[in-house]
Amino acid sequence: MTGDADLLIAGGGPAGLATALYALRAGLQPMIVEPRSEGTDKACGEGLMPSAVRALDELGVSVPGQPISGIRYVQDGLRVAAEFRDGTGLGVRRTVLHTALHRAAVAAGVPIRRGRVTEVRSESAGVVVPELGLRGRWLVAADGLHSPVARGLGLVVDDRRAPRFGLRRHFAVAPGSSSVEVHHGPHGEAYLTPVGPELTGVALLTTRRAPFGTQLAAFPALAQRFTPELAVTAVRGAGPLRRRVRRRVADRVLLVGDAAGYVDAITGEGIALALSGAAALVDCLRRGRPQDYEAVWRRATRRHRLLTELLVAARTTPLTANRIVPAARRFPSVFAAVVNALA
Structure with missing residues (x-):
């Protein structure tokens, strides 16, 4: 085995690529380990919050x-909108985002090794990935919602709450507005994200297990607008969305992105959290204080986790599920404050 990098990064998605770029800026030598030769499409809402745009x-x-420009909630003919106060968000195809980050990493000289990290051994001076013959000072698990590294280290906590799932498809339909529209239905939400002048991404979040068409039928107006013949991509799914881990630092292994824990996609902050988490992780390593990352991560995500938990609880509780949009219309300043706190 050889000492290949200061930072071995398991996963070449947005979180892993951003970690590598931040590591280079900090004077560290990163290496990405990724099983795919090209980035694959994933079920993603594809709306970047203003904070994510600034980070990029x-x-x-x-x-x-x-x-x-903002977020719009829709339910039973009721509408309420909030504009972003601090910058503009961006609707971006997941494949386009991945390509841009990948090209930036390659141009910066980040080595990308084909392979999958499933076993990690921590030693006094570093980590070893025995199946690939790699050795480094630290390993960052950026390997997604169902992180093999986190599970292999016994960090995953099983969650018994009703799971939520995501489905996404694109349609050759011009966006109806410059906002992400969140339509509240009887079993979940439908997210309309403008990702092109004539392209809209439709993402469904629900506790129901059913095909995309069946789920979309619960939103009659959307089903009429986004018909199967206008679909331009296949349906992609993800879930269960909730992912709990015991901690984000285990010896010389640190977790980032979805691997570090995930509540739900209801707020659309996944990429923003991945980018800010990558920056925080590398800063802790740069300062020689990797043990601080856990507390830093908790502080940085506390507001997001609290608001997301509250929104999911409200959406999955029969007593409150149909009252979110009426309440937002009654208290528009509160709705705007929540949107911008998350943005």
Whole structure:
């Protein structure tokens, strides 16, 4: 085995690629370990919050997309909207985002090794990935919602609450507005994200297990607008969405992105959290304080986790499920404050 990098990064998605770019800026030598030769599409809402857009700009990563001005909630003819106060969001195809980050990492000289990390051994001076013959000072698990590294280390906590799932498909339909529209239905939510002048992403979050068409039929107006013949991509799914882990630091292994824990996609902050988490993780390593990452992560995500838990609880409780949009209309300033707190 050889000492290949300061930072071995398991996973070449947005979280892993961003971690590598931040590591280079911090004077660390990263290596990404990724089983796929090309980035694959994933079920993703594809709406970048303004904070994520700023983080990409600071990394020097240019991503083409459709401007997003805010969030709009819709239910039974009721509508309430909130504009972003601090910048503009961006609707970006997941494949486009991945390509932009991948190109930036390659241009910066980040080595990308084909392979899958399933076993990690911590030693006094570093980590070993025995199946690939790799050795480094630290390993970052950026391997997604169902992280093999986190599960292999016994960090995953089983959650017995009703699972939520996500389905996403794209349609050759012009966006109805510059906002992400969140339609509240009887079994979940439908998210309409503008990702192009003539392209809309439709993501469904629900506790029901049923095909995309069946789920969309619960939103009659949307089913009439987004008909199967207008679909331009296949249906992709993800879930269960909730992922709990005991901690984000285990000896010389640190978790980032979805692998670090995930509540739900209801707030659309996944990419923003992945980017901010990557920056925080690398900063802790740069300062020689990796043990601080757990507390830093908890502080940085506390507001997001609390608001997301409250929204999911409200949506999955029969007593409150149909009262979110009416309440937001009655208290628009509170709704705007929540949207911008998350943005």
